[in-house]
Amino acid sequence: MTAASALRLVDLCALDEVPPGTMKMCEVGDDLVLVVNLSGELHATQGICSHQYFELDKGFLTGGSITCALHLSRFSLADGEPLDPPAELPLAVYPVVVEGGRVMIEVPPGPLEVNR
Ligand code: FES
Numbered sequence: 001m002t003a004a005s006a007l008r009l010v011d012l013c014a015l016d017e018v019p020p021g022t023m024k025m026c027e028v029g030d031d032l033v034l035v036v037n038l039s040g041e042l043h044a045t046q047g048i049c050s051h052q053y054f055e056l057d058k059g060f061l062t063g064g065s066i067t068c069a070l071h072l073s074r075f076s077l078a079d080g081e082p083l084d085p086p087a088e089l090p091l092a093v094y095p096v097v098v099e100g101g102r103v104m105i106e107v108p109p110g111p112l113e114v115n116r
Helices: none
Strands: 008-014 022-028 031-038 041-046 060-062 065-067 074-076 096-099 102-107
Touching: 008 022, 008 031, 041 096, 041 102
Parallel strands: none
Antiparallel strands: 008 102, 022 031, 031 041, 060 065, 065 074, 096 102
């Protein structure tokens, strides 16, 4: 079995729940995943900031990045890297698959990767 075939699809929400320019927090077990629709391009990141415990859906979309509302670190939605202090750790980002009107992430089995 190859590593790729071991990946699983995790259903997050309906595509029409996340119109372009919006974001939505989704629960995956005990974890939260933030789904962002940037002009039709879907991204998924860990839902909690990598700096302290704060929900990123309370922040704002700033172009191709998300700004955490607590201490205003910006993170790239492409790779999760912090663009401003105080955050130093990247957000975990998950590959998105859109199929049949559903938004899913393709991740290895087991707990989601989360940086904190
Ligand atoms: S909790 Fe997000 S920048 Fe501090």
